[in-house]
Amino acid sequence: MQLAHNPITKILFEKLKSNGIPNLQNLMFKKDRIKHFEFKLGDLTIDLTRQLLDEEIKDDLVKLAKASNIKQKIMDMFSRKKINTSENRSVDHFSLRNPNRFQTKEWIKLKNFANKILDKKEINHIVNIGIGGSDLGPFMVTEALKSYSTGIKISYVSNLDPSQISDLLENCDPKKTIFIISSKSFATTETMKNAQLAKQWLLKSGRSFENSMIAVTASVSKAMEWGINEKNIFAFSENIGGRYSLWSSVGLPILLSIGESNFKDFLNGAHEMDKHFMTADINHNIPVILALVRIWNRNFLNSYSHCIVPYSHRLAKLPSWAQQLEMESNGKSVDIKGNKILMPTSPLVWGEVGTNAQHSFFQFLHQGIEKIPLDILISRKIINTKVLDDYESNYNNLVINAIAQAEALAIGSSDNIDTNKNFSGGRPSTIISWEKSNPYSIGMILALYENITISCGFIWNINSFDQWGVQLGKELISKIESNNEHEELSPSAIKFLG
Ligand code: F6P
Numbered sequence: 001m002q003l004a005h006n007p008i009t010k011i012l013f014e015k016l017k018s019n020g021i022p023n024l025q026n027l028m029f030k031k032d033r034i035k036h037f038e039f040k041l042g043d044l045t046i047d048l049t050r051q052l053l054d055e056e057i058k059d060d061l062v063k064l065a066k067a068s069n070i071k072q073k074i075m076d077m078f079s080r081k082k083i084n085t086s087e088n089r090s091v092d093h094f095s096l097r098n099p100n101r102f103q104t105k106e107w108i109k110l111k112n113f114a115n116k117i118l119d120k121k122e123i124n125h126i127v128n129i130g131i132g133g134s135d136l137g138p139f140m141v142t143e144a145l146k147s148y149s150t151g152i153k154i155s156y157v158s159n160l161d162p163s164q165i166s167d168l169l170e171n172c173d174p175k176k177t178i179f180i181i182s183s184k185s186f187a188t189t190e191t192m193k194n195a196q197l198a199k200q201w202l203l204k205s206g207r208s209f210e211n212s213m214i215a216v217t218a219s220v221s222k223a224m225e226w227g228i229n230e231k232n233i234f235a236f237s238e239n240i241g242g243r244y245s246l247w248s249s250v251g252l253p254i255l256l257s258i259g260e261s262n263f264k265d266f267l268n269g270a271h272e273m274d275k276h277f278m279t280a281d282i283n284h285n286i287p288v289i290l291a292l293v294r295i296w297n298r299n300f301l302n303s304y305s306h307c308i309v310p311y312s313h314r315l316a317k318l319p320s321w322a323q324q325l326e327m328e329s330n331g332k333s334v335d336i337k338g339n340k341i342l343m344p345t346s347p348l349v350w351g352e353v354g355t356n357a358q359h360s361f362f363q364f365l366h367q368g369i370e371k372i373p374l375d376i377l378i379s380r381k382i383i384n385t386k387v388l389d390d391y392e393s394n395y396n397n398l399v400i401n402a403i404a405q406a407e408a409l410a411i412g413s414s415d416n417i418d419t420n421k422n423f424s425g426g427r428p429s430t431i432i433s434w435e436k437s438n439p440y441s442i443g444m445i446l447a448l449y450e451n452i453t454i455s456c457g458f459i460w461n462i463n464s465f466d467q468w469g470v471q472l473g474k475e476l477i478s479k480i481e482s483n484n485e486h487e488e489l490s491p492s493a494i495k496f497l498g
Contacts, residue, residue, distance in 0.1 A: 001068060002335050002461045003299060004342035008064035012057070012300055021301065022054045024410050024426045039286050041276050043435040044444055046286055050410040051293050051373075051428045052301060061292040065282050065459055073458040078278050084241075084465035085336060091465050092239035096247040097270040097447065106249070110234055113214075114255045118150055123178050127168065128253045129198060130182030131158040131190045134216070136324055137246030137446075138182075138253045140317035141266070144442050147314075147383045148258040156253075157198075160190040165197055174205040179213045182250055184242050186215065186222035189477065195226075216249045241465050243324050244450060262439045269443025277451045287451030290430070294456055297373040297428065298347050307365065308351035310377040311402040314437060318377070319351030322449050329453050329464035336463050345460050351375075355401050365409060366423055374409065374429040377445070378402045379437045406431055 003009055027033065028049050036055055037048040053061075077083055080090040101107050117123050128138060135158040142154050157165045179198045183191045195213070202209045214232040215223035218240070223233050234249035246254065247267060255263045277287050297303040306326075308319045330346035352360065354376070365372055382395040412425020432448075434441045457464030480486060486494050 002339075002342055003064075003068075003295070003459060006064055006067050006459075008060055008067050009299075009343075012060050012064065015056070015060070016300060021426075022052050022057065024050065024052055024428065025412070027054055028410055039284065039289060041286055042272060042444065043441065044286075044448070045431075045433050046290065047431040047433070048289070048293060050406055051296075051430060052426065053293070053296065057296070058289075058292075061296055062282050062289075064295075065288055065292055065455075068459045068461065070288060070455065070458045071282065074278060074455075077454070078274075084239075084463060086463055086466045086468065089239045089465070091241070091244075092237055093241065093244040093247055093450075094274050096240070097267045097274060097443070099268070099271065101267070102264070106235065110249050110252060110255065111260050113234070114252065115260060117178070117256060118152065118259065123152070123176055125153045125155065125172055125177040126180060126253055126256050127155045127157060127172065127177060127198070128180045128182055129157045129165075129191055129194045130180075130216075130250070131188055132324060132328075133242030133245050134182040134184065134188075134191065134250055136317070136321040137243070138251055140315075140321045141246060141251070141254045141442065141446070142257045143317055144312075144314045144437065145254070145258050145262065145266070145439055147437075148262045148439060150257060150259045152256055154253045154257045157194050158190065160193060162194075162197060165194050169198075169201050174202055174207045174212070177212065180216055180252055181213060181223070181226075181228070182216040182252075184218045184236070184238075184240075184245065184250075186217045186219040186226065189474070192226075199227075216252055241329075242467075243328055244465075246446075258439060266439035266443040269440035270447035271443075272440075273444045273447035273451065277447075287448055288455045290448070290452045291455030291459060293430065294347070294373075294452065295459055299343050301371070303347065303371060303373050304344070305348040305350060305370075305372050306375070307361075307372050308349065308375045308377070309354045309357050309405075310351075311354040311398055312377065312379060312437065313353060315377060316353040319349070319353075321446075322351070323349040325349075325449060326453050326456075328467050328470070330457050330460065330462060331469065332460075332462040332464075335461045341460070341462065343460075345462055346456075354405070355398065358401065358405065362405065365427065371427045374406075374427075375432060376402050376406055376429055377432045379435065379441070380433050381436045383437055402431070405429075 033049045039046040077091050078094060080092060082088055082090050084091055095101065135156055139156045155168055157168060181191065181195045199209050199213065202212050210229050213228060215228040216234045217223045218236050218238045220233050220235050224230060234252060236245065236248035240248050277285065282288055294306060308322050310318050326349045327346050332345050333341050335341055365374065378399060385391055406429045409427035409429055410425055412423040415421035454464055486497065
């Protein structure tokens, strides 16, 4: 059932029409607000007190989720039913965060390889060549967990523009560098062209590429055809979607970057979130509740975008990762049966690290015409740094900035003399906070974001696991490359291509 056909949707719209949008300035000061709008799992705290919701709306939203049959859909996913119907596949990335994985041949091959590289210390630089899900997730986590680094350098190449790989290779020693060609399909143009350039560079410097290039893929035969030795191929299942794949062998750069024990903690944190997602009642189910808040803002309050601001330099890449996750998963216009979707799905997800974002787009958030819902992420305590002494006060100031922005957006301020200084307030935000950034907490947060996206998809009744939209562009590129006639192109495109 689509959201437009859900009986609770009509009820919510009717109440919204008669009661209007709740007054956040009043609601957030209510005595028992925290009791009803704060959720906890382990040391993760989700503060929804600054969302445009009262208890009645929250209860109706929970009914909306229940009416969408979300519990059954979650169970179907965890029991590996083929819920990715357009590709006739189950959705298996959860199994990679289950401790049972540590007994599999796939895991043993992966960790033995990583441990050997780390123990021998002959290699000091790992270059991951991949794009989209084969880049954003590992890149973000490597940065997020830099404090846990094994010391090996990890770099990422994604762009088709050769200047990216060229700049990087200037600082690589061919004898001490390994390239990971990471591609589920082993056919993505950007990745294959960059891999070719890396191969040429290795050969030019007298290295055999067999020992310096490995593949991470679901298309083992294609990697072998390309020339990668089978022992250097780390396979993962077709049932792991690209944007959900950082937990698979696509996470090899993460494993190398933080080592086996930390990587296991990272998976365990994510597994903790999955257990909660699978078993918690909808009233307390954090991913489902956050999905409902996203849907409330998107579909009922017409917020077309959703902004994510991590107050953590190490999480600077999280907005880009979350953008692919949500927009590639839920940017859909047909439902799971192929019928036209009647209400909008994915919001436009964007963001930037705080406090930097405060000095670029926060003006728009505070005084722009639209009210843009915001996720503010912050770890309550700093991780120790190696070279600085008096840095605590800087960190405390960062925490104060995060909370002050949420308060200012919600409360606003009025100036009767100068309207330039009027701040309407009533602008919603969620604060997601945790004790300290470590592999476990970061694993939990990423699984939370994935499970929010999946829950939204379940409530909208769309397939969050395919991405047919990306195909059209890809097909046109190869048509143009292989055909000089270009009859199907517009006059402007033909002129441009010469
Ligand atoms: O851009 C579309 C996409 O298909 C993503 O879904 C995927 O993460 C990315 O391309 C890379 O694909 P692959 O891992 O097959 O190279």
